[in-house]
Amino acid sequence: MLLEVKDLNVYYGAIHALQGISFDVKEGEIVSLIGANGAGKSTTLRALSGLIRPRSGSISFKGENITLAPAEKIVKMGMSHVPEGRKIFAPLTVRENLEMGAYIINDRSEINRMTERVFRSFPRLKERINQLGGTLSGGEQQMLATGRGLMNKPTLILLDEPSMGLSPIMVEEIFRIIKEINAEGTSILLVEQNAQMALSISHRAYVLETGRITLAGSAKEIANNPQVKEAYLGI
Amino acid sequence: MQTISQKQKSIHIVTPNSFLAWIGKFLLILIALFALFVLAKNLIAKPTLFAQNVLDGLKLGFVYALIALGYTMVYGIVKLINFAHGDVFMVGAFVSFFAVEFLGLHVWPIAVFPDINPLLANVLGTITIILLSMVICVLLAITIERVAYKPLRDAPRIAALITAIGVSFFLEYFGLLEFVFSARFIPYKRPFEEMTWYIKDGIHQVEAGVTTPPGSITFSNIFVVIVIATVLAQLFLQYLVRRTKIGIAMRATSFDKPTARLMGINVDQVISFTFGIGAAFAALGGVLFAIAYPSIKTLMGVYPGLKAFVAAVLGGIGSIPGAFVGALIMGQAEILTSAYVSTPMRDAIAFSILIIVLLIRPTGIFGEPEKEKA
Numbered sequence: 001m002l003l004e005v006k007d008l009n010v011y012y013g014a015i016h017a018l019q020g021i022s023f024d025v026k027e028g029e030i031v032s033l034i035g036a037n038g039a040g041k042s043t044t045l046r047a048l049s050g051l052i053r054p055r056s057g058s059i060s061f062k063g064e065n066i067t068l069a070p071a072e073k074i075v076k077m078g079m080s081h082v083p084e085g086r087k088i089f090a091p092l093t094v095r096e097n098l099e100m101g102a103y104i105i106n107d108r109s110e111i112n113r114m115t116e117r118v119f120r121s122f123p124r125l126k127e128r129i130n131q132l133g134g135t136l137s138g139g140e141q142q143m144l145a146t147g148r149g150l151m152n153k154p155t156l157i158l159l160d161e162p163s164m165g166l167s168p169i170m171v172e173e174i175f176r177i178i179k180e181i182n183a184e185g186t187s188i189l190l191v192e193q194n195a196q197m198a199l200s201i202s203h204r205a206y207v208l209e210t211g212r213i214t215l216a217g218s219a220k221e222i223a224n225n226p227q228v229k230e231a232y233l234g235i
Numbered sequence: 236m237q238t239i240s241q242k243q244k245s246i247h248i249v250t251p252n253s254f255l256a257w258i259g260k261f262l263l264i265l266i267a268l269f270a271l272f273v274l275a276k277n278l279i280a281k282p283t284l285f286a287q288n289v290l291d292g293l294k295l296g297f298v299y300a301l302i303a304l305g306y307t308m309v310y311g312i313v314k315l316i317n318f319a320h321g322d323v324f325m326v327g328a329f330v331s332f333f334a335v336e337f338l339g340l341h342v343w344p345i346a347v348f349p350d351i352n353p354l355l356a357n358v359l360g361t362i363t364i365i366l367l368s369m370v371i372c373v374l375l376a377i378t379i380e381r382v383a384y385k386p387l388r389d390a391p392r393i394a395a396l397i398t399a400i401g402v403s404f405f406l407e408y409f410g411l412l413e414f415v416f417s418a419r420f421i422p423y424k425r426p427f428e429e430m431t432w433y434i435k436d437g438i439h440q441v442e443a444g445v446t447t448p449p450g451s452i453t454f455s456n457i458f459v460v461i462v463i464a465t466v467l468a469q470l471f472l473q474y475l476v477r478r479t480k481i482g483i484a485m486r487a488t489s490f491d492k493p494t495a496r497l498m499g500i501n502v503d504q505v506i507s508f509t510f511g512i513g514a515a516f517a518a519l520g521g522v523l524f525a526i527a528y529p530s531i532k533t534l535m536g537v538y539p540g541l542k543a544f545v546a547a548v549l550g551g552i553g554s555i556p557g558a559f560v561g562a563l564i565m566g567q568a569e570i571l572t573s574a575y576v577s578t579p580m581r582d583a584i585a586f587s588i589l590i591i592v593l594l595i596r597p598t599g600i601f602g603e604p605e606k607e608k609a
Contacts, residue, residue, distance in 0.1 A: 051493050075499035087494040089487045099480070100487050104499035152499065 296566020305513025321540015327521025551602025
């Protein structure tokens with residue numbers, strides 16, 4: 001088991017944002033968390049990557065308990081988090097953004113190799129290499145955020161709403177690349193409001209509703225569930 | 236787009252409109268024209284004296300630049316005006332005083348290599364003194380950050396600001412104690428002898444007891460040292476921030492701390508590092524200031540600290556080139572005011588600049604409007 005979450009409880013002040021959720025991600029999988037706005041999807045990812053402290057429960061990654069580990073340490077263990085809203089470093093150039101993605105890597109040639117790898121998936125970034133992150137279009141920023149998340153050679157990458165605000169063509173493109181990343185051996189935990197897209201590339205999925213997991217299963221089962229169809233797929 | 240238009244609207248409301256603003260601007264233009272007139276008159280009447288004043292203003296401005304860099308960098312990364320910064324500058328001057336007066340650290344090159352070139356010996360000795368001041372000030376600043384500011388990192392900004400004022404008072408009044416630095420003026424022994432030259436039909440060395448011919452411009456080796464040290468420091472800082480991994484991490488951290496952590500950046504270390512760099516520059520400034528104006532006292536950091544703060548605001552707080560340019564302007568404003576208006580007016584002018592900047596362009600010369608984050 002690559003990632004195992006057990007009975008996780010997170011509070012924002014008095015608000016009980018995650019109410020004892022449990023799930024897991026196995027090596028090589030794409031797992032989706034789907035759910036409406038405010039269901040706790042982003043909160044889950046933030047708790048995993050150490051940006052917020054859970055009140056109780058446990059998170060184990062590669063067999064090690066990381067529930068209260070600092071974010072820096074979790075990155076070094078091989079979990080990369082591409083946050084919601086892309087969070088590009090706007091005053092830094094594309095190249096500098098990518099270098100920050102590889103912050104934990106000290107080997108220069110390794111960084112160059114990863115940069116080339118990212119450019120192969122996102123040739124557009126190469127054209128914009130010396131441009132400031134803040135001047136990129138939404139789609140380009142998403143490419144940069146995803147590329148930056150790949151720079152530290154993660155074993156597990158957490159993607160938060162990679163399709164948000166993108167044109168349909170861009171969405172197709174991003175999802176094609178997510179599949180490609182997965183095919184190269186990186187496991188993916190995907191949070192999406194675009195449930196249809198997410199389920200189409202996932203192996204398994206969990207449905208999150210107001211801080212609780214209400215449904216779990218293979219992506220196919222979830223996609224065929226009548227309630228999911230009605231609530232998230234708009235069919 | 237929506238947020239931008241909302242912001243513009245809110246700015247529109249705060250701007251005091253029409254008549255008052257118009258009068259204010261008119262008065263400012265009048266003052267500016269008057270100042271230009273006075274300067275131009277003196278430039279034409281006595282060009283060499285004017286050049287001399289500009290040179291003296293540069294000397295002061297360069298030292299302010301070293302202090303202002305610390306304000307602007309720390310503000311850039313933790314959004315805190317570190318009011319204790321001027322006192323770190325003072326500690327830098329005192330460390331060098333003790334090193335020269337009691338340890339005689341500046342003469343080690345001659346002691347170790349008796350037949351060393353005297354210029355090289357002076358350079359090495361002075362660098363040693365500066366490095367020692369830097370190390371002590373870096374340790375002091377990092378300790379201050381860890382003890383006083385770090386626990387307040389998530390508190391409202393005003394809490395950290397008040398704490399900074401408290402730390403400043405603590406350093407000042409602790410230093411004023413009789414067994415620490417005392418309240419007296421202390422004559423400062425320079426690590427090297429002052430040498431002066433005058434420019435008139437070429438460059439000549441000023442002999443002791445001989446007055447320089449009228450219409451000449453004088454400058455000293457101290458001026459040269461200050462210019463070289465400050466320019467090197469500025470270049471080093473630009474290189475650090477633009478080209479090195481820790482420098483890029485500083486900019487990333489300054490922009491967005493949570494995302495910086497997601498990259499694996501240890502934000503606490505980056506913040507300590509920033510305080511350390513600022514303190515090292517303040518120490519350099521403190522030593523150079525004491526060498527240039529060789530009489531030190533515990534409260535010597537208060538005014539240079541505040542003026543460097545004004546310089547940082549004038550240049551656009553958070554901007555490194557801004558701090559440099561702002562400091563040069565402040566140095567000129569102060570020296571030219573002393574020369575052509577009156578000496579007591581120079582502090583008034585310095586702080587009027589702060590008020591004018593805050594009224595007309597709060598973001599300073601190089602500053603960008605601060606983005607609001609949720």
